[in-house]
Amino acid sequence: QVQLVQSGSELKKPGASVNISCKTSGYTFSSFPMTWVRQAPGQGPEWMGWINTNTGDPTYAPGFTGRFLFSLDTSASTAYLQISRLEPNDTAIYYCARHKTVITRAPPKFWGQGTRVTVSS
Amino acid sequence: IVLTQSPGTLSLSPGERATLSCRASQSVSASYLAWFQQKLGQPPRLLIYSATSRATGIPGRFSGSGSGTDFTLTISSLEPEDFAVYFCQQYGTSPFTFGPGTRVDVK
Numbered sequence: 001q002v003q004l005v006q007s008g009s010e011l012k013k014p015g016a017s018v019n020i021s022c023k024t025s026g027y028t029f030s031s032f033p034m035t036w037v038r039q040a041p042g043q044g045p046e047w048m049g050w051i052n053t054n055t056g057d058p059t060y061a062p063g064f065t066g067r068f069l070f071s072l073d074t075s076a077s078t079a080y081l082q083i084s085r086l087e088p089n090d091t092a093i094y095y096c097a098r099h100k101t102v103i104t105r106a107p108p109k110f111w112g113q114g115t116r117v118t119v120s121s
Numbered sequence: 122i123v124l125t126q127s128p129g130t131l132s133l134s135p136g137e138r139a140t141l142s143c144r145a146s147q148s149v150s151a152s153y154l155a156w157f158q159q160k161l162g163q164p165p166r167l168l169i170y171s172a173t174s175r176a177t178g179i180p181g182r183f184s185g186s187g188s189g190t191d192f193t194l195t196i197s198s199l200e201p202e203d204f205a206v207y208f209c210q211q212y213g214t215s216p217f218t219f220g221p222g223t224r225v226d227v228k
Contacts, residue, residue, distance in 0.1 A: 035217075037165075043221075044219050044221045045157075045208060045210075047210070047219060050217075059215065061215075061217075062216060095164050097164070100167065100170060105150075105151075105213060106170070106212065107155035107210060107212050108167070111166075113164065
């Protein structure tokens with residue numbers, strides 16, 4: 001069965017960096033695009049962008065450029081989200097989510113459990 | 122594309138019909154509109170894709186309709202496990218935006 005398992009909660013100070021992993025199993029990793037979603041406390045989800053798991057090409061939503069980096073370790077079937085120069089309003093739960101089908105224009109169907117990132121001095 | 126959901130909160134009793142609205146600021150390409158259910162402490166769960174297609178394992182009481190800029194999620198008869206927050210998402214035009222959500226709670 002398809003599984004996405006994310007790394008654990010993080011507590012960081014402003015200005016630090018964080019690296020979130022999303023380890024997948026149960027399907028061919030490089031066949032399905034991976035989306036990243038942020039959900040701030042009490043808010044709706046925000047689409048951060050997606051990464052082509054075949055080519056490694058990322059697409060970032062406006063507001064998620066510069067400090068945010070999507071990457072892959074295809075040999076480990078794992079996707080990564082790195083956030084640098086953390087700010088307090090980066091405090092949120094971050095989800096990886098695999099697309100329903102192999103095409104870009106597909107909704108995320110399989111989700112990781114989420115990684116809570118808290119940014120506080 | 123900005124998605125607006127209404128109402129913000131829907132207070133209903135088990136067995137009642139729930140009708141949730143999602144309106145887009147411009148036409149959603151090819152009806153690439155999805156609905157998700159989210160319960161506290163859990164990731165979103167895909168219910169409906171392509172505006173009208175139920176995802177695998179989703180009960181028949183959930184149905185989606187609409188096209189263009191106006192979309193609806195209907196829950197024909199609320200079960201206790203259906204009280205949750207519901208989000209729509211358009212994935213036709215990048216960035217693939219989410220709506221702010223409708224909370225369905227027990228009256």
